[in-house]
Amino acid sequence: MKTYYLIPLVFLSACSTTPKLTLRQQQPSTTDAAGVRYPEVLHAYHIGRYADPNDDSLMHEQHVVYRVEDNTRWNLHLGPADGNVPALTSRDAAFAPTPVNDAILAEVNSQRLATIQIMMQARTLSAALSQFQIALQQTKTNLQETVILRATVNEMKQRLDALESAPGQLSPPPISTTNEPADPLSP
Secondary structure, X not given: OHHHHHHHHHHHHHOOOOOOOOOOXXXXXXXXXXXXXXXXXXXXXXXXXXXXXXXXOOXXXXXXXXEEEEXXXXXXXXXXXXXXXXXXXXXXXXXXXXXXXXXXXXXXXXXXXXXXXXXXXXXXXXXXXXXXHHHHHHHHHHHHHHHHHXXXXXXXXXXXXXXXXXXXXXXXXXXOOOOOOOOOXXX
């Protein structure tokens, strides 16, 4: 009777899920605060067994993949003043107040005036440019009208030349020297 209880356990052990891809991060490398450069940061990832997504006939066994997380770079923090790394100043120059004296104030004011003058000239230039664009547009429309008028004049000249050179035209009426009334019944 005890053997009947073990049979379902055998079937349950046969049911298992497919292995999942698990990533476990290894210990990160430490940075040397007193050094001149930070070392590159490498992380190792443990990858379990998996089927190749590009080829179903390949299976990869579990292995470790190493990835460069951060490349080496300069250590820009101030170092100790013990002779290993020379300390230039005791505080960061980026946060130091700017030195102010009369020469610097005069230069800043002259730069401010130059900037104002350049901005005024830019406004004048943009106004002149807009006027130029309006004049250019008017010139284009005048040119189009001139082309149309020239074509009309040329057409009228051609018609006039055709009328003057046409044979068998009526001769111009004789000019009468008297002021006789025209005969209304004359041919």
